[in-house]
Amino acid sequence: MITGLLAATLLYAHPAQLDCPLAEMTAAERTALEQVIVEQRPNTDPRTQSVHRVAQLCAGRFDWPPDATGRATGYVFVAVAVDLARRRLVAHGIDVASLERRLAADQGLQDVSADLNAARAAALGFVERNRRYMMSLAGPQSRQSEEKLTMMGIYIASRFAMASIRSWFADR
Known part of the structure; x- marks a missing residue:
């Protein structure tokens, strides 16, 4: 995808x-x-103003146009959500490394495009294909297992969104 392009053509999009x-x-x-x-x-x-501030700072540093700045702002939200969900899953005893291996092996994540709607559909597809696996990670059905499944869903959706935004940047 990017490997054959000259670095000079990447401009703001790296x-x-x-x-x-x-x-x-x-x-x-x-x-x-x-x-x-x-x-x-x-x-x-108001607590999100720092996200907008740092995105603008980086936009100035890398000469991003407004659409790239907006995507970078969204990326911060989903990256922080992934980190938060990961820590919460680990605290609940979920083997996040196993979930990551499952995600890495899934063709849906590999093929995710810059289209965020397609990324959402791909994330839902991953959940459907891996429902039993996710339920086994969450444990016997209970309020706590429902919370674990919800947190896994947030983690997975955010990971697909991150991949989509990275793809958007790479395609520019």
Whole structure:
């Protein structure tokens, strides 16, 4: 995909640039964003201003156009959601490394496109194909297993969204 392109043609679109906003956030800003995610607040919550600030900072550094800045902002939200979900799953005894291996082996994640709607459909397809496996990770049916399944769903959907945004950047 990218390997044959000259670095000069990548301009603002190098996928590695997506890590810039995450690297620019302070620990306190990440914690505040995690709280927004846990509370399921909108991205207009005042505690999300740091996300917009660091995305603008990186946009200036890499000369991103507005659409790239918007995608990078979304990437920060899903990357923090993945990290939060991962930590919560581990705390509940879920073998996240096993889930990651399952994701890595799934062709749906490998083929995810820059289209976020297609990425959502691919994530749902992964869940459908792996429902029994996920239920075995969650344990016997209970309120706690339902919470684990929900957290796995958030983790999986966010991982597919991250792949989609990376693909969008790579295709630019």
